[in-house]
Amino acid sequence: MRGFVSILALAAACTAAPSAACPQKVPAGLAPTVVGEGVRVDGLTLSILQVRGAEPGEAVLDRVEQAWRAEGYRVKRNRAAGWNIVSALGERCLSTLQLAERGSAEGFFAVNPLTRARAGTPPAPPGARLLSAVSSKEDDGRRGTMAALVSQQPVDALREYYMQRLRRDRWESVRADARGSAEGRSDSVVVSAQRGRERIEVVLWRDIESHIVVNQAEAL
Incomplete structure (x- = not known):
């Protein structure tokens, strides 16, 4: 399975947000494995969890999309680079669930800080x-x-x-x-x-x- 593809760019397409934060819990039916948990960015906690479940990925995404919409988040559904993705925008963060295009649910769940300013250049190894x-x-x-x-x-x-x-x-x-x-x-x-x-x-x-x-x- 290909690795985590950052979906932070989705926030640029979302122009309004509800007053709540954003979904923080791993959706039901998915078992998480920590990739980067409890990493703090400007006072906000960044979580990247690898998730797996026996249920078909599309069924999981349909259920999660409905639940997030019912909770009042601005929800976006799309596909990118072999991933099916659902995202929920809140006031201070963006949650994304991306699952590979295969039978069972395999992918990543991420909670990212949303407030943005101009990004600097990160330290990067040659060829990255x-x-x-x-x-x-x-x-x-x-x-x-x-x-x-x-x-x-x-x-x-x-x-x-x-x-x-x-x-x-x-x-x-x-x-x-x-x-x-x-x-x-x-x-x-x-x-x-x-x-x-x-x-x-x-x-x-x-x-x-x-x-x-x-x-x-x-x-x-």
């Missing part, structure tokens, strides 16, 4: 392809950015790149937390560091290609 980048700004002036990229390099090589890059850029407390496979390779890695009030977390995982989510935010 940028899928999307957004920034946000709180009323107290704090800023945050989130970018999604893909790379042909293995996760271990990307981990080394980001550890060296962050140290070179004078980040402190650079560390990597990895979850390994039986063969000794890293299935997923979170590289984190701090620099003054700033914090950066880079989530890496492999699914056909290597996927990179770079989150950078200012603390209170």
